[in-house]
Amino acid sequence: MGYGDWVHDFVLKGDICYSATRNSLHISEHSFLVCEEGKSAGVFPQVPAAYGHLPQIDYTGKLIIPGLVDLHLHAPQFAFRSLGMDLELLDWLEIHAFPEEAKYRDTVYGLRAYTALVEDLKRGPNTRICLFATVHVPTTLLLMDLLEKSGLVCLVGKVNMDRNSPNALREADAETSAALTREWLDRCGAYKNCRPILTPRFIPSCTDTLMHYLSDLQKQYGLPLQSHLSENQREIAWVRELCPESSCYGDAYTRFGLFGGDVPTIMAHCVWPDATEIALLRSRGVYVAHCPQSNTNLSSGMAPIRRFLDAGISVGLGSDVAGGVHTSIFRAMADAIQVSKLRRFAGGHHEAPLTLEEAFYLGTGGGGAFFGKVGSFAPGYEFDALVIDDANTAPPFALTLRDRLERTVYLSDDRNIIAKYVRGVAISNF
Ligand code: GUN
Ligand code: FE
Numbered sequence: 001m002g003y004g005d006w007v008h009d010f011v012l013k014g015d016i017c018y019s020a021t022r023n024s025l026h027i028s029e030h031s032f033l034v035c036e037e038g039k040s041a042g043v044f045p046q047v048p049a050a051y052g053h054l055p056q057i058d059y060t061g062k063l064i065i066p067g068l069v070d071l072h073l074h075a076p077q078f079a080f081r082s083l084g085m086d087l088e089l090l091d092w093l094e095i096h097a098f099p100e101e102a103k104y105r106d107t108v109y110g111l112r113a114y115t116a117l118v119e120d121l122k123r124g125p126n127t128r129i130c131l132f133a134t135v136h137v138p139t140t141l142l143l144m145d146l147l148e149k150s151g152l153v154c155l156v157g158k159v160n161m162d163r164n165s166p167n168a169l170r171e172a173d174a175e176t177s178a179a180l181t182r183e184w185l186d187r188c189g190a191y192k193n194c195r196p197i198l199t200p201r202f203i204p205s206c207t208d209t210l211m212h213y214l215s216d217l218q219k220q221y222g223l224p225l226q227s228h229l230s231e232n233q234r235e236i237a238w239v240r241e242l243c244p245e246s247s248c249y250g251d252a253y254t255r256f257g258l259f260g261g262d263v264p265t266i267m268a269h270c271v272w273p274d275a276t277e278i279a280l281l282r283s284r285g286v287y288v289a290h291c292p293q294s295n296t297n298l299s300s301g302m303a304p305i306r307r308f309l310d311a312g313i314s315v316g317l318g319s320d321v322a323g324g325v326h327t328s329i330f331r332a333m334a335d336a337i338q339v340s341k342l343r344r345f346a347g348g349h350h351e352a353p354l355t356l357e358e359a360f361y362l363g364t365g366g367g368g369a370f371f372g373k374v375g376s377f378a379p380g381y382e383f384d385a386l387v388i389d390d391a392n393t394a395p396p397f398a399l400t401l402r403d404r405l406e407r408t409v410y411l412s413d414d415r416n417i418i419a420k421y422v423r424g425v426a427i428s429n430f
Contacts, residue, residue, distance in 0.1 A: 008424075009034075009035060009037065009054050010034075010054055010055045010056070011034050011051060011054050011055070012032070012035070012056075012057050012064055012385065012387070013030075013031070013032050013057065013059055013060060014030075014031070014033075014059035014062045014064040014387065015028075015029045015031070015061070015062065015064065015401050015404070016029075016031045016033050016043050016064045016065075017063065017065050017405050018364065018378075019066075019360060019365050019376060021361075022358060023358050023361065024357055025357055025360070026043070027402060028045070029401055030045075030060070031044060032044045032045075032047045032056075033064060033377055033385065034047075034048075034054070038423045038424035039380055039381060039383055039424070040376075040378065040379060042378070042379040043377050057419075059387050059418075059419070061391065062387050062418065063389075063390055063408060064387050065364070065405070065408075066127075066368070066374075066376055066377060066381075066384055066385060067126065067375075067386055068126045068128075068364060068386070069126065069316055069317070069364060069366075069368045069370075069374065070126045070130065070317065070318055070319050070327070070367070071130050071268070071316040071318045072130060072226070072266065072268040072289035072320050073132070073319050073320065073321050074322060075114060075117055075132065075133050076101045076110075076114075076133065076134050077097060077100065077322030078116065078117040078120070078322060079113045079117075080322055081321055081322040081324075081325045082322075082325045084096040085297045085298075088232060089231060089232040089234070090232065090234055090235060092298055092323075096322075098165055098168075098169050101134045101159075101169055102169040104136050104139040105136055105139075105168075110136070110138075110142055111139075114143045114146055118146040118150050122151075122420075122427055122428075123414050123417070123429070124414050125328055125330055125386050125414065125417055125420075126152070126327065127153065127386075128368065128371050129147075129153075129155075130154070130155045130157075130197060130289070130318075131147075131156045132157050132159055132199055132226070133156055133157060133199075134169075135158065135160070135169060135170075135180070136158075137184045137187070140157075141187055141188075143156060144156050144188065144194045147193070148192070148193050148194045150427070151193065151422050151425055151427045152193065152422060153193045153194075153371065153384075154193065154195075155195055155196070155224065155226070156196060157196065157197045157198065157226055158180070158181060158199060160198075160200045160201065160205070160206055160214060161200075161201045161205035162177045162210045163204070163206065163207050165205055174207050174209035174212075174213055177213070178210065178213035178214070178216075181213075181217055184196070185217065185223075196223060197223060197224045197225065197226050198214055198223045199225070199226055199227065200214055200225075200227050200258070201227065201228070202227055202228040202229075202235070203239045203243065203249065203252045203253070204238055204242060208256075211253075211256040211258060212256060214258060218258065223263075224263065224265065224266075225263050225265045225266070226265070226267075226268070227253065227265075227267060228269055229249055229253075229267035229268065229270050230249045230250070230271060230272045230277060231271055231272075232271070232272075232301075233272060236249055236272055239252060247276050248276045248277040248280065250267070250273070250277045250284075250286070251276070251280065253265075254280065259280070259284050260284025260285045260286035264287075265285075265286045265287065266288075266289050266370060267286050268289040268291055268318055269289070269290075269291055269300065269303065270288045270303055271295055271300050271302070271303045273304070278304075278307065278308070278311055278313070281308070281311075282311050282313050285314065287316060287369075287370050288305075288313055288315045288316070289316055289320075290305055290318065290336060291317070291320035291332070292317075292332060292335035292339040293320070293331065293335045294319075294320035294323025296339060300323075302343040302346065303339075304343075305354060305362075306340065306352060306353075309358070314366065314369060314370075315362055315366050316362055316367020316368070316370060317329050317332040317359075317366070317367055318332065319332055329363040330363070330409050330410075330412035331412040332363060333359040333363045333409045334359070334410045334412060336354055336359045336362060336363075337353065337354045337359045340353040340354040341353040356402075356406050356409065359409070360405065364376065368384075382423050383421055384421060384422050385420070385421045386417055386419070386421075387420070388417055388418065389418045390404055390407065390408055390416055392416070393407055393416070417430070
């Protein structure tokens with residue numbers, strides 16, 4: 001079934017804004033955005049004759065922008081977001097994240113917790129999300145069922161971990177972890193919006209034997225991959241001990257063929273890459289999921305995003321719930337700008353801070369590129385759109401459309417979202 005069988009073509013009228021380039025906006029007030037077979041046909045000052053017959057939805061005075069993209073979220077951590085924020089990564093994993101994730105062995109618990117998450121995601125501004133679930137196959141499938149019904153487009157990973165974690169969570173051995181992953185993959189066939197992504201948690205959680213099995217599964221199923229990289233200094237020192245033969249943390253994945261190249265790969269955090277790792281991220285075409293709020297909450301550090309952009313590395317934004325507290329990628333945009341301003345003077349980096357235009361790009365087209373032609377209204381892009389009623393935030397003086405976008409980003413208020421479309425289909429609970 002093609003999109004044309006079930007997506008109605010239509011036109012949205014309103015104040016339309018999307019990234020023209022990585023650091024500039026395409027801004028069109030009182031304009032028309034055409035959706036044709038689930039894709040943008042472009043933004044026009046008047047409806048072109050060829051689309052004159054299509055139904056028009058009148059959002060005059062409302063802001064219309066592309067849906068936002070979250071490249072990194074831990075679904076089972078949503079339940080304990082904002083708790084335990086005085087710890088650093090490895091202690092926080094041990095004390096909060098691992099014990100909570102162990103509870104997802106229980107599908108009743110999983111259903112309650114994941115239902116709350118998916119309700120939040122439906123209300124929020126993100127239309128594409130990459131999620132870690134847990135090691136458990138039944139609750140991972142349950143999460144995928146809920147996300148599939150939500151209409152959001154997601155990549156979901158059953159997590160692999162067979163070492164350095166509590167008995168209640170760790171998989172018995174590499175063979176068991178690989179067999180469970182295969183079982184999960186074989187049960188993902190029916191999903192359309194929700195696809196699997198291979199998810200070794202991070203190097204300290206996965207034995208070499210497991211990584212070899214995952215490489216085989218990656219090839220057999222042609223899967224993308226997500227994991228963590230160079231987030232915290234203690235973590236990096238630990239990886240150096242575990243993998244003395246690797247030239248850098250990223251190289252520890254590369255040795256198993258699980259770091260970009262032919263494998264579409266997202267690495268979350270990348271706060272402390274050295275020059276070798278930056279060159280590897282670039283040459284392997286790996287996407288960096290920048291998670292500024294998590295990197296602040298867990299005292300991980302300030303990622304060198306300006307250096308990544310200058311090096312031509314693909315960067316998107318991640319909430320990293322529950323290292324991050326907020327699911328909204330508007331909030332991640334504001335956090336990314338703010339952290340870049342602090343970084344400018346810390347450690348004598350003197351890098352130019354991120355602009356609104358750049359942060360907006362990272363949270364739309366930057367991360368969207370991992371999903372294909374996503375995160376823009378240029379013709380041919382998949383039609384993911386948000387409609388925002390910002391009248392309640394209007395001051396007693398006139399704002400430009402760029403001003404309104406800036407305020408929307410910084411306020412990051414889900415209540416102002418009045419409609420949301422994913423691949424041309426309206427999400428239901430607005
Ligand atoms: N590294 C390995 N696991 C995790 C996790 O759950 N959260 C974060 N922030 N980093 C990790
Ligand atoms: Fe994470």
